[in-house]
Amino acid sequence: MLNLQEQVYQWETVEDIWAGLKDARLTGALREQLFNGFSPDKSPNERSFEKFDMLLQTLKKAAVESSWTDCVQVDEAENVFRANNLLVLLGHFEWVYSIFATLPGASVVVR
Amino acid sequence: MIGIKRLARPGDLVKGVAELFARHGSVATLEVFEDVCFSADTWVSLGAIRLQPEENFEQAVSLGFYVWEEPDQPTAEAEWNKAFAKQPSSLGRVLDAVESTKHRLGLLSPLWDAQRFSEFPFSRPVTIVSDTTGVQQGALDFVARFLTPAARLKIPAIVQMEILNRADNYFKARRRPGQRSAATALDHILSQGGQRTLLRLEHDRNVEVERGHLVDPLRGIVAPSSDPEDKNLGLQDIQRSFADRLIFETARQHRFDANHGHPTYLLTSDQGLARMSMAEGLPALFFQSPKAGFARTLSGVRARPFDRGLFSIPLLSVLWEFAVCFGMARLRFSESECVTVCALGGETSWQPFHCQDDLLWVSIQTDSTGNSVVAPLPLDPEPAGLSENRASTPISDPRGPATKNTQGSYAIDPIKFVKILEYFRSNEHLHEEALGTSLGLQSRGGIDEVKRFLKSGGFLADGLKLSRSQLLVDLIEAADRLNLELAATHLRKCPSFNDFVGDLERRRVLRPEDVTLRAYRCYGGLAELFGLGLRIQESGLIWAGRNPLPSDFAKAALRVYRVLSGTGKTLF
Numbered sequence: 001m002l003n004l005q006e007q008v009y010q011w012e013t014v015e016d017i018w019a020g021l022k023d024a025r026l027t028g029a030l031r032e033q034l035f036n037g038f039s040p041d042k043s044p045n046e047r048s049f050e051k052f053d054m055l056l057q058t059l060k061k062a063a064v065e066s067s068w069t070d071c072v073q074v075d076e077a078e079n080v081f082r083a084n085n086l087l088v089l090l091g092h093f094e095w096v097y098s099i100f101a102t103l104p105g106a107s108v109v110v111r
Numbered sequence: 112m113i114g115i116k117r118l119a120r121p122g123d124l125v126k127g128v129a130e131l132f133a134r135h136g137s138v139a140t141l142e143v144f145e146d147v148c149f150s151a152d153t154w155v156s157l158g159a160i161r162l163q164p165e166e167n168f169e170q171a172v173s174l175g176f177y178v179w180e181e182p183d184q185p186t187a188e189a190e191w192n193k194a195f196a197k198q199p200s201s202l203g204r205v206l207d208a209v210e211s212t213k214h215r216l217g218l219l220s221p222l223w224d225a226q227r228f229s230e231f232p233f234s235r236p237v238t239i240v241s242d243t244t245g246v247q248q249g250a251l252d253f254v255a256r257f258l259t260p261a262a263r264l265k266i267p268a269i270v271q272m273e274i275l276n277r278a279d280n281y282f283k284a285r286r287r288p289g290q291r292s293a294a295t296a297l298d299h300i301l302s303q304g305g306q307r308t309l310l311r312l313e314h315d316r317n318v319e320v321e322r323g324h325l326v327d328p329l330r331g332i333v334a335p336s337s338d339p340e341d342k343n344l345g346l347q348d349i350q351r352s353f354a355d356r357l358i359f360e361t362a363r364q365h366r367f368d369a370n371h372g373h374p375t376y377l378l379t380s381d382q383g384l385a386r387m388s389m390a391e392g393l394p395a396l397f398f399q400s401p402k403a404g405f406a407r408t409l410s411g412v413r414a415r416p417f418d419r420g421l422f423s424i425p426l427l428s429v430l431w432e433f434a435v436c437f438g439m440a441r442l443r444f445s446e447s448e449c450v451t452v453c454a455l456g457g458e459t460s461w462q463p464f465h466c467q468d469d470l471l472w473v474s475i476q477t478d479s480t481g482n483s484v485v486a487p488l489p490l491d492p493e494p495a496g497l498s499e500n501r502a503s504t505p506i507s508d509p510r511g512p513a514t515k516n517t518q519g520s521y522a523i524d525p526i527k528f529v530k531i532l533e534y535f536r537s538n539e540h541l542h543e544e545a546l547g548t549s550l551g552l553q554s555r556g557g558i559d560e561v562k563r564f565l566k567s568g569g570f571l572a573d574g575l576k577l578s579r580s581q582l583l584v585d586l587i588e589a590a591d592r593l594n595l596e597l598a599a600t601h602l603r604k605c606p607s608f609n610d611f612v613g614d615l616e617r618r619r620v621l622r623p624e625d626v627t628l629r630a631y632r633c634y635g636g637l638a639e640l641f642g643l644g645l646r647i648q649e650s651g652l653i654w655a656g657r658n659p660l661p662s663d664f665a666k667a668a669l670r671v672y673r674v675l676s677g678t679g680k681t682l683f
Contacts, residue, residue: 008225008228008229009228009229009231011414011416011417012419013414013419014419015421063408068163068165068176070165071412071421073420073421075174075556076522076552076556076557076560077522077556077557077560077629078522078628078629078632078633079170079174081174081412081421081423082163082165082171082174082176082412083176083410083412083421084163084178084410084412087178087408087410088410088412088413088414088421089414091409091410091413091414092413092414092416095219095220095222095416098222099222099223099225099228100225102225103225106225
C-alpha cells in the first residue's frame with residue numbers, strides 16, 4: 001500500500017520568531033514566504049526542500065537584522081531566556097534541511 | 112608568558128569574565144594554544160564571541176546569551192598555517208576535529224540518517240552502543256542531551272581503549288623532540304576531547320551508562336600476551352577492523368542478553384562499520400562525520416529538537432572544552448587583557464578530583480596592572496541579581512564594594528522551601544541526587560541554587576560532607592511547632608531574604624515593580640508563609656511582621672473601623 005503522506009518529523013515553538021525584527025514590511029514578507037509558501041493546502045511539489053532552501057537564504061539575510069529579545073521560556077531558576085529568535089529558527093531549519101534534503105519525495109509543511 | 116595561578120570551575124569565572132565583557136563592548140576573541148605543536152606564543156583565533164546582554168552581563172555569560180562569529184575559510188586557514196611550523200598535511204582533519212568539538216558542546220547538532228532520525232525521540236527504552244566516533248564527534252552528547260532517559264548508553268571497553276591509545280600516542284610525541292605536527296595536535300584534540308566526554312557522561316546523573324556483568328566480548332584479544340602464536344598473528348596490534356568488530360560484537364552481545372524486543376542500535380559515523388552492522392542484522396544509528404564550517408554565526412541559545420523549549424550552552428563551557436582539547440584556551444579582550452584557561456602545559460598538575468568539579472587552571476590578565484590575577488573563588492555565595500551594580504568594578508577587586516540591593520534573591524519559593532525542610536527533617540546530610548528527587552529538580556543548576564541558598568543562611572554545617580546545621584534544625588522545629596515568629600527569625604539569617612524583609616518593613620508595601628519578579632514571587636511567598644507579609648492583588652505585598660497582643664489589635668481594629676465608617680471605603 002502506498003502512503004500518500006507520512007509525517008517523519010515535527011517541531012513547534014512557543015517563541016515569537018519575529019520578535020527581534022523591527023521592519024514590519026520585512027516581517028510581513030517573511031511571514032508570507034514561510035506560512036503561505038509551505039501551507040498544507042499546497043501540493044508536496046510546491047513545498048519541496050529546494051523551495052525550503054530558498055527560504056533559508058532569505059532567513060539568513062533577515063537574521064542579520066534581527067536582534068536579541070526576551071523569550072517566553074524561563075529556566076529552572078526563573079531566569080528569562082534571551083535569544084535572537086530568528087537566528088535560533090534559522091539554525092534549526094538549516095539542521096533539518098541538512099538531514100532531510102536528500103530524502104526522496106520529502107516536503108515541508110508550516111502551520 | 113601566561114601566569115597560571117589557580118584552579119577554578121567554570122562558574123567561578125562568571126563575574127570576572129562578565130566585567131571584562133562589560134568593559135570591552137561585549138566582544139572578545141576565542142583563541143586556542145597547543146604548547147608543543149604550535150609555534151611559540153602563536154595563538155589561533157577561532158572567531159569572535161559577541162555577548163548579547165540586556166543589562167546583566169553575568170547572566171549573559173552563564174546562560175549562553177552570545178553569538179560566535181566564525182572566520183571565513185581563507186582567514187581560518189591562514190591562522191592555522193601560521194601556528195604550525197610547516198605546512199600541515201592533516202590540517203583539514205584538525206579543522207574537522209574543531210567542528211566536532213562544537214558538536215560535543217551542542218552548538219551544532221549531528222546530521223543523522225533521515226530514516227533513523229524520524230524514530231526520534233524514542234517512545235520506548237532502547238540501548239545505544241557507541242563507537243569511538245560517536246564519542247568524539249558529538250553524537251553521544253546529543254543522545255545524552257535529548258534522547259535520554261529512553262535511550263540507555265553503552266560504551267564498549269574498546270572505545271575507552273582506542274581513546275587511551277590516541278592519548279598515549281600524543282604523550283609519546285609530546286615527550287619526543289621533533290614530533291610536533293598537526294597529526295600530534297589531532298591526537299591531542301581527539302583523545303582529550305573524547306575522555307572529557309566520557310567523564311562528563313559518567314558524572315551526569317541524568318544519563319544511564321549500562322555496565323553489564325559480562326565483560327565485552329573479545330576483550331582479551333588486546334590483553335598483553337607472551338604467546339608467540341598471538342605475536343605471529345599480530346593480535347596485539349589494535350587494527351581498525353578489529354576495533355570495529357569488537358564494538359559490533361559488544362552491541363550484538365548486548366542484544367543477545369537484553370529482553371526480547373528491546374531495540375539495540377550501533378551509533379557510528381563510520382560507513383564501513385554501519386554497513387557491517389546492517390549486514391549482520393543490527394540497526395545502525397548513523398550520522399555524518401562533522402566537516403569544518405566557516406563564516407557562520409552560531410548562537411549560544413538553540414532550539415531543542417523534540418520539544419518546544421530552548422537550551423543554551425554557557426560561554427565558559429565553551430572555553431573549558433577547548434582548553435581541554437588544545438591544552439590552553441582564552442578569551443582575549445584586548446592586546447593585554449584576557450582570561451586564560453589551561454588544562455595541560457606550563458606548571459599545571461592533574462588530580463582526579465579536578466574532573467569531579469571540572470577544575471582547570473585559570474588566570475585573568477588585566478590591562479591596569481599588567482599582572483595576572485585570578486578571580487578568587489566565591490567564598491560567600493550570592494544570589495543572582497546582587498552583583499548587577501558591579502559591572503564597572505575593576506577586575507583587580509572582583510568582589511567590588513559592598514552593595515545593598517534587595518532585588519537579589521534565590522529561586523526558593525514556599526513550596527520548594529517546605530520540601531527542603533521536609534528533606535532535612537529526615538536527612539542529616541545533603542545528598543544531591545536525593546535532594547533533587549525530593550524537590551523535583553532536573554538540572555544541576557537547580558540543585559546548586561538550593562545549595563547556595565542554604566549556605567548563604569548558614570543552614571549547612573561546615574565539614575567534609577554537607578549536613579544540616581543546628582540553625583536549620585531549630586528552624587525545622589520552630590516550623591513544626593507553628594512558632595512562625597521564631598522560624599522567621601531563623602530564616603532571616605539568609606542575608607538576601609533579610610534584606611527583602613527589611614525593605615518590606617521599611618516601605619510597608621512592596622509592589623511587584625519595586626523588586627524583581629523572582630524576588631516578589633519567591634521571597635514574597637516566603638514572607639507570607641512566615642507571617643511577615645500579606646499579598647493583596649491590588650496593593651502588593653503588605654508588611655505584616657508586627658504581632659500585637661489581642662487587646663492592642665482590638666484597639667487598632669476599632670480605630671481603623673471608625674476612620675473607615677461612613678466614608679464608603681473598605682479596608683481591602
